[in-house]
Amino acid sequence: MTRAGFVALIGEPNAGKSTLLNRMVGAKVSIVTHKVQTTRARIRGVAMQDDSQIVFVDTPGLFQPRRRLDRAMVAAAWGGAADADVVVLLIEAHRGVTEGVERILEGLTDIGKGRKVALAINKIDRVQSEVLLALTKDMNERYTFAETFMISAEKGHGVQALREWLAKEIPEGPWLYPEDQIADLPMRMIAAEMTREKLTLRLHQELPYQMTVETENWEERKDGSARIDQVIYVIRDGHKGIVLGHKGETIKAVSKAAREELNEFLGRKVHLFLQVKVRPNWLDDAERYSEMGLDFKDGA
């Protein structure tokens, strides 16, 4: 009997959701960087375990929303959890029960009803076992978790046990995706995320926060290569210069790094063309939210 179901990974920004998802799925579908808040959409990956197909909803980090986009992201994260068969709350071992974790636990009293919630304590490589045991006890006194896992998403410890457990917990039913399909994330979006990641790594603090990358065109060429055209949208003219860099150095380096990663990911040659454009106020453009897969409702 086959099984298939949705699993939502929730947690504070930087908890390690993308790292864990990549480990479970075994491919780079969600982008990991050292900066917080890089997950901009409900990215899903599919993992096969025994006869089960586990479909992951990689939600944006849950945090205290300040701006409209932030609110939409938090709403999307909770929305992902509400759609899921099983929820995994990921927390950081060395940070313990932060205010953010407390807020998520409050939210769980609602969302957790009628579905199993597992606790995954991540980054166990950073703490001693006494700390872990105390944290496990503390968390389980605050919420009735179906199971507690101690993992290191980065090193891979405990990840297989979590995956096997999830495989047993999701409902019986036919698979939702062909077996060889590791992610249903459109390739255009993956490609845009790669460029976004390279920009993030290159610009660090300078990065204009309100910046998006979109793949505008994807052309398969007869020689087996692909031509990909992307636009980097910033909200102010002044930001354009930052993205371009002195004599275009920044954009050139970003383009090279993104192209190399795309070559490797697709296993064939890629011609990547980047453009920077100004699009003011995209943050207030509700349509954009839905394009990103975020359920945006005014005031939500």
Ligand SMILES: Nc1nc2c(ncn2[C@@H]2O[C@H](COP(=O)(O)OP(=O)(O)OP(=O)(O)O)[C@@H](O)[C@H]2O)c(=O)[nH]1
């Ligand atoms: N030491 C240690 N670091 C980890 C572990 N798992 C993840 N990290 C690091 O934690 C940071 C954040 O990981 P991400 O996977 O990007 O976190 P995220 O929860 O997806 O973050 P957002 O996209 O901001 O919500 C990265 O620098 C990871 O390398 C772990 O098991 N041990």
